Amino acid sequence: MVVIGIGELLWDVFPQGxxxxxxxxxxxxxxxxxxxxxFPVSCIGRDAxxxxxxxxxxxxxxxxRYVQVDAAxxxxxxxVTLDNNAKPSYEICEGVAWDMVRMTPELEALAARAxxxxxxxxxxxxxxxxxxxxxxxxxxxPGALKIxxxxxxxxxxxxxxxxASLAHSNVLKLSDEELPVMARLFGLSGPVQExxxxxxxxxxxxxxxxxxxxxGSLLVSADEVADHPGCPGKAIDSVGAGDxxxxxxCVGLLKGRxxxxxxxxxxxxxxxxxxxxxxxxxxxENLKEEK
Numbered sequence: 001m002v003v004i005g006i007g008e009l010l011w012d013v014f015p016q017g018x019x020x021x022x023x024x025x026x027x028x029x030x031x032x033x034x035x036x037x038x039f040p041v042s043c044i045g046r047d048a049x050x051x052x053x054x055x056x057x058x059x060x061x062x063x064x065r066y067v068q069v070d071a072a073x074x075x076x077x078x079x080v081t082l083d084n085n086a087k088p089s090y091e092i093c094e095g096v097a098w099d100m101v102r103m104t105p106e107l108e109a110l111a112a113r114a115x116x117x118x119x120x121x122x123x124x125x126x127x128x129x130x131x132x133x134x135x136x137x138x139x140x141x142p143g144a145l146k147i148x149x150x151x152x153x154x155x156x157x158x159x160x161x162x163x164a165s166l167a168h169s170n171v172l173k174l175s176d177e178e179l180p181v182m183a184r185l186f187g188l189s190g191p192v193q194e195x196x197x198x199x200x201x202x203x204x205x206x207x208x209x210x211x212x213x214x215x216g217s218l219l220v221s222a223d224e225v226a227d228h229p230g231c232p233g234k235a236i237d238s239v240g241a242g243d244x245x246x247x248x249x250c251v252g253l254l255k256g257r258x259x260x261x262x263x264x265x266x267x268x269x270x271x272x273x274x275x276x277x278x279x280x281x282x283x284x285e286n287l288k289e290e291k
Contacts, residue, residue, distance in 0.1 A: 001036040001254050003028065003116045006133055007123030008098040009042035009067060010076030011049060012239065012279070019239075019278055020056045021078060022098070023151050026240045027118045029062055029280040030247035030269070034288055036116075036254070041107065041136070042123075043068040043097040049075035050097070060280065066110060073097040080239065087213075088239050090153055092122070099126035103135045111139030116250050120151030124161050137168040145253055147171040149246050150178050159185045166203040171253070173209040173246050196220045207259075209249055211242060214274075216267055219249075219259045226259035231271035240279025245270040 005024030012021030024040055031038035040062065044050035046069050053075060057064045076096035080088050101123070111117075117140065124130040137146055148169035150162070162185065166172065174182060179195060182188065186202070188195040196208045200220060210218040216230030248269045252262035269287050273279070 002114050003031045003036040003038045004041055004114050006041040006119050010078055012078050012080045014080050023120055023243050026243035026279045027247050029060055030244045033283045034251040036251055039063050039066050041066045043070050043101045045073055045075035045097040046071040047075055070097045070100050073100050099129050101129045101132045103132045108139055111136045114140055114144055115254055116145035118147040118149055118246055120149045121157040121161050122151050122153045125156040150174040152178050152181055170206045172205055176212045219263050224259055226263040228263040228267045231267050233271050233275050235274040237277045238274045241270040241273045244273040
């Protein structure tokens with residue numbers, strides 16, 4: 001399984017210090033733990049923070065051959081604060097290296113052999129990375145998984161970006177906080193399942209994954225709905241939990257698992273990540289395979 005996370009790569013800066021961050025690299029790290037050949041595609045600055053990212057990726061045994069280095073833009077940073085329920089909020093710096101991911105012959109070759117990609121809206125805020133992400137998606141073979149993890153952050157999205165992304169996707173992943181925004185932009189109404197079914201039909205998707213934090217998730221396809229109530233446990237740090245869910249979802253779909261089995265596994269993985277500090281803790285062996 002060749003799996004790609006394309007988009008932002010940065011430092012999440014907490015009051016206690018900084019940690020490697022960015023949804024695409026979190027996704028890739030978790031996919032690697034779940035048995036895929038996983039590659040982050042992004043860009044860092046030619047600076048001390050960029051060197052530190054390279055060291056951390058090496059320690060995590062993440063293949064970084066598609067992580068570009070730009071001398072003109074600094075490595076990205078995000079100020080993160082956690083509320084009393086360990087839910088994060090973000091202040092995202094602009095004019096940084098991951099805005100400048102450029103299409104190369106190497107990326108064209110990677111797109112042609114990829115089995116799956118995950119991308120979001122945040123990395124499309126700048127025209128350069130936007131063009132690269134959409135070129136990468138167009139270069140993938142028709143049967144590949146193209147997972148759009150909406151990942152709405154601050155004001156770095158628009159209806160046009162969401163529509164263009166959904167047009168290239170066959171799987172949509174969004175949260176209970178993001179669905180109301182999508183409903184407003186796309187005129188959705190009615191119960192949650194009805195809204196998800198409307199998105200599924202409107203954009204000709206194979207699957208919509210809807211996450212509800214500790215209350216589990218819904219997986220909705222044209223002929224099936226898998227509802228999981230979530231896994232009990234105390235959340236210490238929910239940063240990266242959604243990315244781990246998406247990774248388990250991706251690997252399960254590539255392995256041809258049932259939606260019920262995928263949903264259960266993805267919730268167990270995300271619950272474990274919430275119980276640990278950091279976005280990409282080492283997963284225990286019992287979580288590396290679905291039941």
